[in-house]
Amino acid sequence: MVYHLAVDLGASSGRHILSHLEDGRLILEEIYRFPNKQIMIDGHACWDLSYLEESILEGLKICPKLGKIPAAISINTWAVDFVLLDSKQELLGSAVSYRDKRTEGLDIELEKNLPFEELYQRCGIQKQIFNTIYQLLAVKKQNPDQLSKAQYFLMLPDYFNFKLTAMLRNEYTNATSTSLVNVKTMDWDWEIIKKLELPSQIFQDIGQPGESLGYFTPEIQEIVGFNSEVLLTTSHDTAAAFLGTPTLGPHSAILSSGTWSLLGANIKKANTNKLAQKANFTNEGGYGKSYRFLKNIMGLWMIQSIRRELNGEFYVEKQDQHSPKELVHPLIQSSLKKDSWSYTDLSLLAKEHANEALLIDVNDAIFLAPNSMIEAIFTYCKRENLPLINNLGQLMATVYKSLARAYKDAIQELEACLGYEVNSLHIVGGGSQDMYLNDLCAQVTGKKVLAGPVEATSIGNLLVQYLSQNEIKNIEDAKTIIRHSFEIKEV
DSSP, X not given: OOEEEEEEEOSSEEEEEEEEEETTEEEEEXXXXXXXXXXXXXXXXXXXXXXXXXXXXXXXXXXXXXXXXXXXXXXXXXXXXXXXXXXXXXXXXXXXXXXXXXXXXXXXXXXXXXXXXXXXXXXXXXXXXXXXXXHHXXXXXXXXXXXXXXXXXEEHHHHHHHHHHOOOOEEHHHHGGGTOBOTTTSSBOHHHHHHTTOOGGGBOOEEOTTOEEEEOOHHXXXXXXXXXXXXXXXXXXXXXXXXXXXXXOTTEEEEXXXXXXXXXXXXXXXXXXXXXXXXXXXXXXXXXXXXXXXXXXXXXXXXXXXXXXXXXXXSEETSOSSOHHHHSOHHHHXXXXXXXXXXXXXXXXXXXXXXXXXXXXXXXXXXXXXXXXXXXXXXXXXXXXXXXXXXXXXXXHHHHHHHHHHHHHHHHHHHHHHTSOOOEEEEESXXXXXXXXXXXXXXXXXXXXXXXXXXXXHHHHHHHHHHHTTSSOOHHHHHHHHHHHSOOEEO
């Protein structure tokens, strides 16, 4: 039996998914899962790299215990975040998170020298204040010594690959999220890099999904108890999720529903016209040098944040001296009837109070990284002169209805940009399990909604491995295997 392993690192949790092919079906086995959160370092919200490295290794150690040694492994994470290494290949500074506030105002500062219209024409990436380009400018402005000492720029999956293999390489799908890759050349845009006065030597050769980085270093082999080939995959988790959907047709929109909601479609050529720019759609690199034409929507982050607050948990450790429960708005506190809340609890509450829902703009910057999501919603309502939310059920109904409305708006913008109508919405990822949200999507959008598979990101990660090893012949066969392997629910 030939096994393959996907290491899927999400902003909220990580998992190791072992797989093999059996009778034309892809069999998945989750062998390890761990939580992920941020920590405060020198006043910045950062990823705990040591913890993530240890977690990756702990998951790998399980393989020999099971007697299932993977022929290859690949790692995917979220996009935009990175680390810098010095000439000794040692870390410079910390892995600051995209939810940190260090980039505030840098988009305006950048446009003085580089108008966004020009940047969009060259790189095709939507404006988001946390994009890598703004993060690099933050380092240049706030920590110039780090940039002057830097010899290597690695996105987070690139860094973890380096720790396993000692190979330094930037992977294509994640690199495109930086706003520094040209949509025509599919390589670093050296003119922009020069214009921003960023050191060009830090950017590595861009490798395509499926390329080999070699095998574990002797040190890693000793730690985990086996050797395996490490392959580049679609290391941006959204690229993996889009690949891991069963749909092939151009008339089906895809919604990757997790901490972020990413709604769009696969296209062969980047779309950087004025309509796409105005709608703030992004052209991210996909498998086979394709593009994912999509829009970022705040997503389940809002629901996750509310649940954490109600349960007394911080997303960023040591962020505040107070308990999260102490920050919950008094009107919500008075309606609480439980000490512990599940996602199912919140979904049922939203459904029960559906008639009380307000409409809010879930993409408002106020919801990106608040100390309290509940308080942020109250502040938004006050700012926009909306009625006062009276209870937790109304709060959840508001979030759910507003998310569904954001999906509808994104589909309409997508259709306008593509020039044709989409007839279905295919939801994958953790959010595909929320049947109330799926029902709302069907009602609000008027589209046929298909839900699943849940592990689309891991599936996409694994498919790259199978395709590169010729164990699956082509994309068409890969999509057929997905349809035969996993339950797809029609809403």
